[in-house]
Amino acid sequence: KAGVTQTPRYLIKTRGQQVTLSCSPISGHRSVSWYQQTPGQGLQFLFEYFSETQRNKGNFPGRFSGRQFSNSRSEMNVSTLELGDSALYLCASSLQGFDSTEAFFGQGTRLTVV
């Protein structure tokens, strides 16, 4: 069973540009969550999508957005990039259930803003 796939693995962008990252969840998983990981702030929750709807959102500015498609694949977009957006962006997929369920992470996309 394939794991969570994130593309691209590495990106270098210039300040002011925008970027789109992609995540394909584990087959059968319908929930996708995004996290930002930096040395200073650690792992921080960005948002979660289920059935093409954003269900939860972390404390990030509106420049960070996302969407989910009918096949559960998800994209996140960051507009007007700032140097501080340099980070490892991680995607996690989960089954939907009434109880808390496990989240499985991809390898991440390393974004560098110059």
Add this chain to the structure above:
Amino acid sequence: GENVEQHPSTLSVQEGDSAVIKCTYSDSASNYFPWYKQELGKGPQLIIDIRSNVGEKKDQRIAVTLNKTAKHFSLHITETQPEDSAVYFCAAPPLSGSARQLTFGSGTQLTVLP
């Protein structure tokens, strides 16, 4: 929101010794507590989790204990091996109980010395 504190930030042990990492959480309604292992250049890997209806769970050399009264949980690794060297994160969900919106501890860099 949920607040998770993790200690120690770094831990060095001799191969074969045990390692213990501790976390405390603030939201008494939290009911799911996963532990992740992150190796260099990889995404976090779920290694064990525990739910609030049990006090301890074990999987080979890894065990997790939960004390709901004191609001803390711990990861225990016995007979450590060099391949156990990595950063370990504890996490907890917010009041809503969604495992898809995790608050992570700051991480523990575990080094197993041969």
